[in-house]
Amino acid sequence: MGEVFSDFARLQQMLDFEAALACAEAQCGVIPSKAAQAISSKCQAKMIDAGELSAATAASLNPAIPLVKQLTALVAKDNPEAAEFVHWGATSQDANDTGLILQVRKALDIIDSDVTALCRHLAALAQHYRSTPIAAHTLMQQAVPTTFGLKVAGWLDAMNRHRERLAQTRRRVLVLQFGGAAGTLAALQNKRLQVAGALAAELRLELPSLPWHSHRDRIAELATTLGLCTGTLGKIARDISLHMQTEIAEVFEAAGPGRGGSSAMPHKRNPVSCGIVLSAATRIPGLVSTMLSAMVQEDERGLGNWQAEWETLPEIFRLTGGALKQMAAIIPHLEVDAVRMKRNLEVTSGLIFAEAVTAALAPKIGKAAARELVETASRKAADLRKNLREILAQDRTVIEHLTIEDLDNLFMPVNYLGAAEEFVDRVIHATNVD
Numbered sequence: 001m002g003e004v005f006s007d008f009a010r011l012q013q014m015l016d017f018e019a020a021l022a023c024a025e026a027q028c029g030v031i032p033s034k035a036a037q038a039i040s041s042k043c044q045a046k047m048i049d050a051g052e053l054s055a056a057t058a059a060s061l062n063p064a065i066p067l068v069k070q071l072t073a074l075v076a077k078d079n080p081e082a083a084e085f086v087h088w089g090a091t092s093q094d095a096n097d098t099g100l101i102l103q104v105r106k107a108l109d110i111i112d113s114d115v116t117a118l119c120r121h122l123a124a125l126a127q128h129y130r131s132t133p134i135a136a137h138t139l140m141q142q143a144v145p146t147t148f149g150l151k152v153a154g155w156l157d158a159m160n161r162h163r164e165r166l167a168q169t170r171r172r173v174l175v176l177q178f179g180g181a182a183g184t185l186a187a188l189q190n191k192r193l194q195v196a197g198a199l200a201a202e203l204r205l206e207l208p209s210l211p212w213h214s215h216r217d218r219i220a221e222l223a224t225t226l227g228l229c230t231g232t233l234g235k236i237a238r239d240i241s242l243h244m245q246t247e248i249a250e251v252f253e254a255a256g257p258g259r260g261g262s263s264a265m266p267h268k269r270n271p272v273s274c275g276i277v278l279s280a281a282t283r284i285p286g287l288v289s290t291m292l293s294a295m296v297q298e299d300e301r302g303l304g305n306w307q308a309e310w311e312t313l314p315e316i317f318r319l320t321g322g323a324l325k326q327m328a329a330i331i332p333h334l335e336v337d338a339v340r341m342k343r344n345l346e347v348t349s350g351l352i353f354a355e356a357v358t359a360a361l362a363p364k365i366g367k368a369a370a371r372e373l374v375e376t377a378s379r380k381a382a383d384l385r386k387n388l389r390e391i392l393a394q395d396r397t398v399i400e401h402l403t404i405e406d407l408d409n410l411f412m413p414v415n416y417l418g419a420a421e422e423f424v425d426r427v428i429h430a431t432n433v434d
Contacts, residue, residue, distance in 0.1 A: 001321040004106045005314035011045040014099035019043035024198035028191050031085040038082035042074040064092035089180055089187040093213050097177035105174055107317045114324040115163055120433040121331040122156040130424045133413035134341040142352050145413040150420040153427040155236045162229040169225045173218045176200040179211025182300045214297040223291035226320040227284045233323045234281025237274035244271045250341050254333035273326045280323040287316050345413050350388030354378050356416040364401040
């Protein structure tokens with residue numbers, strides 16, 4: 001991402017726009033073919049004086065104006081006539097925005113690759129632990145049994161939705177920006193739409209219905225989609241780090257030399273990659289807010305709002321890309337302790353099966369009575385530090401309606417997993433990562 005959004009890459013993509021514009025205009029008979037060739041030969045970022053461009057940008061409010069000036073001078077050295085046709089009929093925002101879209105296309109390719117890899121790893125993990133019991137947690141407390149596979153399937157299901165969002169956003173955002181001074185392309189006279197179509201084809205971008213200089217919903221949607229994706233990565237990182245806690249110790253990031261240690265406590269195994277992902281998930285919402293705020297632009301060209309996007313969107317891409325890379329590295333090497341998961345199902349001394357017992361008694365004595373009975377038994381078990389099953393086995397009402405074998409079955413995690421395994425299967429089936 002650093003390379004895609006480097007200053008050098010930014011310049012080159014803007015110059016790619018200028019070269020493509022000259023070629024498109026030559027194809028349409030707007031400028032001479034020799035002029036297009038002369039212009040294209042100088043559209044190389046290494047020929048641009050970056051220091052001079054940087055200084056001039058501060059005075060011109062955007063880099064395209066001094067860039068076109070330098071490009072024109074470079075062309076004029078060899079072909080003064082061709083220099084007259086540099087940037088013909090375009091405006092500075094056309095070069096800036098289309099250059100950005102060319103960068104975004106490369107960045108989305110990276111994002112798509114890592115999202116696909118992550119989904120593939122998550123699908124394999126969900127399948128492997130499809131039936132492995134683990135305590136579900138609600139409001140930070142043990143709730144009922146579930147499976148680790150279902151927890152992972154939840155992560156995967158969300159990432160599948162992000163793949164869909166990214167694909168839809170890609171179609172909307174990878175479009176040409178070409179409108180000239182105020183979005184009318186008036187300078188190109190009767191060749192304006194022909195040139196626009198040829199330019200879009202040259203750059204392999206879609207041609208939108210009209211220029212979008214001050215309509216920034218595409219860019220804001222892109223930022224928001226990346227923000228949503230990173231939010232899910234943060235949720236996954238939060239889950240993993242919680243289950244790495246000493247008292248839970250059910251899953252772990254892979255260990256390695258110099259990884260996850262502490263400068264003061266040699267015994268520690270910290271969730272370092274999760275920390276990186278969580279830091280990205282914490283920073284991105286504010287950046288997305290900036291992009292949403294920047295949508296409110298004046299008339300046909302915005303002042304200040306548009307410029308606010310320039311550093312913000314690349315930073316969102318960097319953070320999302322970094323978080324994705326970390327998570328794609330965590331998941332295939334995640335260490336899972338199924339034995340500890342089973343042991344943790346026992347820490348409440350049977351209270352985790354209270355709902356199962358209530359559900360079994362409800363058809364026999366009524367829902368309200370069943371709930372009251374089990375709630376009273378649960379308090380008694382906690383007060384006496386006994387297993388809930390032991391307390392229930394001594395209750396006359398329970399024994400009238402449930403056999404000892406029934407109680408035994410109710411206190412087995414595998415008998416109260418509901419549709420966990422079916423849900424895992426459904427998510428895996430819906431995951432297309434070929």
